[in-house]
Amino acid sequence: MQKDLVLLGFDVGGTKLGIGLGTSSGRILDGWRMANVNTRPEEVLPRIAAEARRMVEKQGLRMEDVAAFGISAPFPADAKRGIMLDPPNNPLWRNVPILEYLSDALKIPGAFENDANSAALAEWFFGAGKGCENMVYLTMSTGIGGGIIASGRLIRGGAALSAGEIGHLCVQVGGRKCSCGQEGCYEAYCGGRAVALRMREELSGKPESMIMRLAGGDPEKVDMIVLEKAVRANDPYALALWDEIALRNAQAMGMLINMLNPEKLILGTLAWAVGDLYTDPVKKYLPRFCWKEPREACAIVSSALKREISSCAGIAAALNYLNESEGPAGRGE
Ligand SMILES: [Zn+2]
Numbered sequence: 001m002q003k004d005l006v007l008l009g010f011d012v013g014g015t016k017l018g019i020g021l022g023t024s025s026g027r028i029l030d031g032w033r034m035a036n037v038n039t040r041p042e043e044v045l046p047r048i049a050a051e052a053r054r055m056v057e058k059q060g061l062r063m064e065d066v067a068a069f070g071i072s073a074p075f076p077a078d079a080k081r082g083i084m085l086d087p088p089n090n091p092l093w094r095n096v097p098i099l100e101y102l103s104d105a106l107k108i109p110g111a112f113e114n115d116a117n118s119a120a121l122a123e124w125f126f127g128a129g130k131g132c133e134n135m136v137y138l139t140m141s142t143g144i145g146g147g148i149i150a151s152g153r154l155i156r157g158g159a160a161l162s163a164g165e166i167g168h169l170c171v172q173v174g175g176r177k178c179s180c181g182q183e184g185c186y187e188a189y190c191g192g193r194a195v196a197l198r199m200r201e202e203l204s205g206k207p208e209s210m211i212m213r214l215a216g217g218d219p220e221k222v223d224m225i226v227l228e229k230a231v232r233a234n235d236p237y238a239l240a241l242w243d244e245i246a247l248r249n250a251q252a253m254g255m256l257i258n259m260l261n262p263e264k265l266i267l268g269t270l271a272w273a274v275g276d277l278y279t280d281p282v283k284k285y286l287p288r289f290c291w292k293e294p295r296e297a298c299a300i301v302s303s304a305l306k307r308e309i310s311s312c313a314g315i316a317a318a319l320n321y322l323n324e325s326e327g328p329a330g331r332g333e
Helices: 041-058 098-106 115-126 186-190 192-202 210-214 224-232 236-260 269-274 276-288 292-296 306-326
Strands: 006-012 016-023 028-035 066-073 110-114 135-138 146-150 153-155 264-267 299-302
Touching: 006 041, 006 098, 006 306, 016 041, 016 306, 028 041, 028 306, 041 098, 066 098, 066 115, 066 306, 098 110, 110 115, 110 306, 115 135, 115 146, 115 153, 115 306, 135 236, 186 192, 186 236, 192 224, 192 236, 210 224, 210 236, 224 236, 224 276, 236 264, 236 276, 236 292, 264 269, 269 276, 276 292, 276 299
Parallel strands: 006 066, 066 110, 135 264, 264 299
Antiparallel strands: 006 016, 016 028, 135 146, 146 153
């Protein structure tokens, strides 16, 4: 049996910051969170280093007993050097060399991954992707981020460090404008934020529509949750939009299946929150977009970690760092 290594994970979100202490077999020993809105990195970094030390000591361990730490942080970031560049909702965290800071403070090896890659690693090591050689994780949240495991390795970096940006595959030439500046991106059709903006646009001046009524007449409250309710109530506008979302999902997922031939496509947030109503229509459209053999070999499943994924993401980044630097020493069970 392989040794169960102790790992630290830091999850730096747009609004929250969490620390997890866990093991390479996926046991969570302790967790800590704080709100991360309008915070200054020069105050927060010493605080999280101190918290991490406290958590390690509480387990009767010393920092030297922790094999590595991992940081899961939002795009955009310089993952190679471990610098947060301009995280959403947190302008004070621009150009923060968080990897260097924590390496100096904790004096243990560490790694930095973007949050979608970290989540993919968490599903791979501890969740629905256990044992897969090839899998893709899609965040299916406000945006569409992805992490690709191919031939037993996380795909990252690339010539311009943009590998794995699945949300910006073009699914419609000259299509809807995406927040990235391109037209017709997958995210512009299926990302939660883009869908909400589209509904607000299309339903403005239509207070009688079911979606506006479900949102209490407040366009700001129009979101995927409201859309799901309207779909369940068979509202024609909602059904048509839902159908288009499924078609676009199938189109992008079909590309991934043909290109990567994964054993599993693991879907985050919306897929597990909504369930079969979300995934069944996607499966129905999939034969239009990919070959039969790779399609039949690929299971489309929801995240197994669900809400817990953020507490495992930094820990998974730490474990992957050890595996990549030393071979598969501490992987999974
Ligand atoms: Zn885009």
